[in-house]
Amino acid sequence: MTLKLEKVEVSIQAAPILRGVSLEVGSGERMGLVGRNGAGKTTVMRTITGLAGMSAGKVFWNDEDISDMAPRDRARLGFGYMPEDRRLVPDLTVEENMLLPAWANDEIDGPKGLEFVYDLMPELTKMASRKALLLSGGQQKMVALGRALIAGGKLLLLDEPFEGVAPALAKRISEVITSLKGEGLSVLIAQSELSHSVDLLQRESVIERGEIIRVNVIDSTLREKL
Numbered sequence: 001m002t003l004k005l006e007k008v009e010v011s012i013q014a015a016p017i018l019r020g021v022s023l024e025v026g027s028g029e030r031m032g033l034v035g036r037n038g039a040g041k042t043t044v045m046r047t048i049t050g051l052a053g054m055s056a057g058k059v060f061w062n063d064e065d066i067s068d069m070a071p072r073d074r075a076r077l078g079f080g081y082m083p084e085d086r087r088l089v090p091d092l093t094v095e096e097n098m099l100l101p102a103w104a105n106d107e108i109d110g111p112k113g114l115e116f117v118y119d120l121m122p123e124l125t126k127m128a129s130r131k132a133l134l135l136s137g138g139q140q141k142m143v144a145l146g147r148a149l150i151a152g153g154k155l156l157l158l159d160e161p162f163e164g165v166a167p168a169l170a171k172r173i174s175e176v177i178t179s180l181k182g183e184g185l186s187v188l189i190a191q192s193e194l195s196h197s198v199d200l201l202q203r204e205s206v207i208e209r210g211e212i213i214r215v216n217v218i219d220s221t222l223r224e225k226l
């Protein structure tokens with residue numbers, strides 16, 4: 001399953017935010033989207049989910065043009081989105097928060113998704129019945145990752161999954177992402193620095209002021225020497 005953005009333009013209140021962004025995430029690929037604060041990473045994520053309106057350009061999923069497809073229909077394609085601010089419902093439990101995509105989309109098998117996530121992140125089992133508001137920021141990131149995994153069997157969009165997370169938890173999140181072996185699961189990870197993910201990405205697209213300025217192939221032999 002391949003995601004392709006072609007010359008995408010997004011403006012907010014007449015200000016150009018994305019300026020001709022082209023990007024491709026291959027089947028099973030883990031791609032980084034790296035850039036400073038305000039470079040446009042979140043807007044790229046929101047364009048893919050259909051939450052940001054494009055003024056020009058196209059989004060393709062597996063060669064199908066989904067540019068005009070509503071966000072809820074894109075979710076049905078198996079897109080999972082972990083927003084930077086996590087967006088958990090404070091009064092719901094950890095488990096209820098993770099089941100939200102399954103409540104909204106009857107094609108998602110909630111119990112099966114939960115089983116998968118608990119298997120991958122056993123630490124979430126212990127906090128399953130705890131309300132989200134009682135969790136630390138890092139724990140909330142884990143729950144948001146779990147929720148995105150339940151929704152996103154095909155494409156996982158992770159916005160700053162390591163930001164503000166203690167090093168041990170960041171390492172754990174990195175391990176979880178690396179261990180995903182889903183058939184052809186494509187992953188796009190937005191971040192302002194590479195440090196936590198150099199060993200989990202195959203390529204990174206560098207974004208500056210709403211433009212992709214280069215794509216780096218991350219050399220696995222170099223990685224082994226690090």
Ligand SMILES: Nc1ncnc2c1ncn2[C@@H]1O[C@H](COP(=O)(O)OP(=O)(O)OP(=O)(O)O)[C@@H](O)[C@H]1O
Nearest residue numbers: 012017035036037038039040041042043044084192
């Ligand atoms: N709703 C909005 N109204 C006005 N400007 C906006 C809005 N959303 C984004 N912007 C502007 O668009 C630009 C890109 O924002 P975006 O959130 O996509 O960047 P980012 O790379 O994700 O940065 P960060 O890591 O700080 O979230 C910024 O200059 C921001 O100020």
